[in-house]
Amino acid sequence: MTSVTDTEEARKLKTRQNKLQKRLRREMGQAIETFNMIEEGDKVMVCLSGGKDSFVMLDILMNLQKSAPIQFELVAVNLDQKQPGFPEHVLPEYLTELGVPFHIVERDTYSVVKSVVPEGKTTCALCSRLRRGTLYGFAEQIGANKIALGHHRDDILETFFLNMFYGGKLKSMPPKLVSDDGKNMVIRPLAYAREKDIAAYAELRGFPIIPCNLCGSQENLQRQVIKEMLQGWDKTHPGRIETMFRSLCNVVPSHLADAELFDFKNLQLGYAHGIVDDEDDLPSHPKAAVQMMERIDILSL
Known part of the structure; x- marks a missing residue:
């Protein structure tokens, strides 16, 4: 019963x-x-x-x-x-x-x-x-x-x-x-x-x-070590995991240091963030075009 x-x-x-x-x-x-x-x-x-x-x-x-x-x-x-x-x-x-x-x-x-x-x-x-x-x-x-x-x-x-x-x-x-x-x-x-x-x-x-x-x-896998690290952060700092994941979705190449991803060499005064915004001046090559972007989503690569 x-x-x-x-x-x-x-x-x-x-x-x-x-x-x-x-x-x-x-x-x-x-x-x-x-x-x-x-x-x-x-x-x-x-x-x-x-x-x-x-x-x-x-x-x-x-x-x-x-x-x-x-x-x-x-x-x-x-x-x-x-x-x-x-x-x-x-x-x-x-x-x-x-x-x-x-x-x-x-x-x-x-x-x-x-x-x-x-x-x-x-x-x-x-x-x-x-x-x-x-x-x-x-x-x-x-x-x-x-x-x-x-x-x-x-x-x-x-x-x-x-x-x-x-x-x-x-x-x-x-x-x-x-x-x-x-x-x-x-x-x-x-x-x-x-x-x-x-x-x-x-x-x-x-x-x-x-x-x-x-x-x-x-x-003793490296992934297991990383997993335990993240689990520890999740316990001691609730919300940190969510914040870190959001950061992967909001990447700003101009504030990192990859010279192939962002065209640091050709930054120019007079433009926002030093980037030429005239569409006629944008490069046709896909990778070069990406370099002209101020922000990309790393998870869509």
Whole structure:
């Protein structure tokens, strides 16, 4: 017999789930609109790893699809990398029950990674490259013109600091980009979403999460160090994470020091910020034109 306490607890959990869904839906909608991620007639390949992020991405995309003013297709794709003990039945059963079109792509990238990377070394970089190459090729096979990845706001910030601390670059994960060969368009619909909201929603929805046993035990990864740093800031300085992410969306090249991005050499007196504003004087070369801009959005690069 269900008690009053159990009923009240269930109601609270349902209310929290609805609030999280609305927030994630709103943030995903904003990201899609801001970066024009999905257009009429698109076929979006949703990369489903079995982790919380990709489950939530698919869930919210399907929710948005029902009420979107445009028509677009969703097809879920999982890359089975042949990790020992990987529960191959979980995703097909879940996706079949969900009713979404899906494909399971089988590639033994696990053996390749283990044979190339020395024991104890980081496997993420090679694993990611192999996975990305396989998924890019499969998107072409099924005619998908957009590839949706489950990276969120925290991933974008972590990547920014990784590149700055270890790579000497101001670079991150853009919400939308074209692959190097120009054949694939990658989108990150969760770009505005917080990881803690995604984790809480995934737990409430009870998604069948599959842990990554290949790299999940590598606690000394540089990314883990950055993650812990950001989490520490979030606890001691509430709101700092939001402010840092906004800064990625409001970049002023004239106040940095990249001479290729901003034309410091040709600054002239008599013009606002030293930039010639006569349209006839603007260069035709795309990179030179960018140099003439006072402000750009780094996440749209």
